[in-house]
Every structure is written in C-alpha cells, then in structure tokens.
Amino acid sequence: MPNSICIYGFHSVEAQLESSPECIVSVNIFENRTDKRLLSLIKLLDRLDISYRNCSKKQLDKLANNQKHQGIVAEILLPVLPSQNELEEYIDKLDNSVLILILDSIQDPRNLGACLRSANAVGVDCVIINKDGSAPINALVHKTSAGALNQLKIFQVTNLARTIRLLKNKNIWVIGLDGNSEQSIYSIDLTSSSAIVMGSEGSGLRNLTKQSCDQLALIPMNGNIESLNVSVATGISLFEATRQRNFNN
Numbered sequence: 274m275p276n277s278i279c280i281y282g283f284h285s286v287e288a289q290l291e292s293s294p295e296c297i298v299s300v301n302i303f304e305n306r307t308d309k310r311l312l313s314l315i316k317l318l319d320r321l322d323i324s325y326r327n328c329s330k331k332q333l334d335k336l337a338n339n340q341k342h343q344g345i346v347a348e349i350l351l352p353v354l355p356s357q358n359e360l361e362e363y364i365d366k367l368d369n370s371v372l373i374l375i376l377d378s379i380q381d382p383r384n385l386g387a388c389l390r391s392a393n394a395v396g397v398d399c400v401i402i403n404k405d406g407s408a409p410i411n412a413l414v415h416k417t418s419a420g421a422l423n424q425l426k427i428f429q430v431t432n433l434a435r436t437i438r439l440l441k442n443k444n445i446w447v448i449g450l451d452g453n454s455e456q457s458i459y460s461i462d463l464t465s466s467s468a469i470v471m472g473s474e475g476s477g478l479r480n481l482t483k484q485s486c487d488q489l490a491l492i493p494m495n496g497n498i499e500s501l502n503v504s505v506a507t508g509i510s511l512f513e514a515t516r517q518r519n520f521n522n
Contacts, residue, residue: 276351280415281333281342283310288420289349290317296350300325303333303344311344340412351410354402354429357436363399363426364443371445372397372514373468377433377482378406379503381474386417387504388471393421395511400425403433406473437485440468449478449486450510452500458490463514471507 277298280286289297300318302311304327318325328336328346336346355363364371374392379385385408392400408414415422430436437447448461449470463469470486472478483489492501492509501509 277348278351278410278412278415279336279338279346279348280412281337281340281346282416283314283343283345284419285412285416286345286347287314287317288423289347290314290321290323292420292423293349294321294323296352297323298348298350301328301333301336301346301348302326303330304328305330306344314345338412354410354427356428357430357432357439360399360401360428360430360436361439361443363428364440364445367398370464370518371466371468372463372511372518373399373401373440373445374507374511375401375433375437375447375468375470376403376407376507377470377478378403378473379471380406380408382408382411382413383417384408384474384502384504386414386419386422388507389414389418389425389427390421391504391508391511393418393424394508395515397511398426400427401433401436401468402427402429404429404431433479434481434485437468437470437482441487447485447487449483449489450491450506451478451483451489452491454489454491456488456490457493458510458513459493461488461490463517467514469507469510469514471503471510474503 302325333342333346374397445466445468447468492506
C-alpha cells in the first residue's frame, strides 16, 4: 500500500495538481484567505473535480507540522518506488546516451530535494537512491524539489554496489564524486552513457560504492573550503555533463 504525506505551500500543491492530481487525497485551505492566488487554485480544483475543505490556521499548522504552509495543505499518496528489476527493464528501453544520477545515502531531506531539482533541470533519464540510509521521501523533500519529485523517474534499490554492477554491464560508465581524487570532473568524457554517483553529506561515498565505480573525480576548488554541499556538487556535475553533450551535438 502506498504511503501518504501532507505537502504544503502553493508551489508544492500546484506542482502536484499539474503532474499527478489523481494522487491527491484531500486539500485543506485557510478559511480566512480569499486572495487572487487562492481563488485561482480553487478554480483549478473545481475544474479537476477535487473537493477541498476550509480549515483554521491551527488545523493547518498541525497538518503541516508547523511548517510555513501559506494557507494550503494537501494530503497525497506516494507511489511505491520501483526497484532494481524495473530499473533494468527501463534502461533496456532507452535509446540515446543515458545520464543517470545515483544518490548514495543522502540523509538531509532538503539536500535530497535539491538534488532531485537539479536532476530534473538537466533532464536525467532517472535517479537511483538506496533504500537504507537515505532520507525518506517526505513533505520537505517534496517542497525543496520544487515539483521535480513528480516529474522524475526514481528507483529505490537495496544494494547500490549491485546496481552499479548492473549499470556497468549495460555499458554505462559510472563516475563517483570524491574529494580525494586527483582527476577533475571537467576532464572526463561525459557524452557517452554515464551515471554520476554522489555521496552523503558528511562522509561522502561509502567504501563499497566507491570501489564499484569505474572512475572517481573531484570538482576543483580554488578557495579555502574543503568541500561543497552535496546538492551544489550534484548541480555542477550534472550541468557539466549536459554542457558536454550540448557542445558535441
């Protein structure tokens, strides 16, 4: 059975209505808000035949776990994420040069959401996350992803090293980001089918994940900080792959 979460804020709810309105269980609106943006959203709900109820601020605060909700909270069903078996079938159907993002134990939901947002921005073919050790898909991930969560193909696997071996057998080059590498991400050819692997916020790639990669790379930095936030590093790496592919087309 799919789980349900409460999402909040206009952008999150509007993104859900645009991509998967069938997953909406209920919509709750602040009873004292009557501005243009809310009226526009109510018209959309009516057009999609989705009912809503008026609530007090206290009720909405409770539903949103006291997060800033802008007067709108919706309960949605989260579909069960497909696993490695579905991933193999999916990859076999892809025709062009593949670009995949692998997230190894990203534990901060904001970082996970931001990584998904970058993945959607560059148009990756899919995202792979590990089941144990990663932040669960929750309202904060949904909100930070700015709607990207609804647009991406996301697979959840139990053994990331085994999944990487699968990708390598499919002739997908696997590059892990590691600050101790001596090779720059900018010097690697990312125009062929590639999977970019990002590690957790504190310790980076796990040893087994690192050993499973074809190649390790770093993002060169000239300042005095030791590392970038994982979501920033993800955006840089994915957009470098996109730059190379656009340049060679």
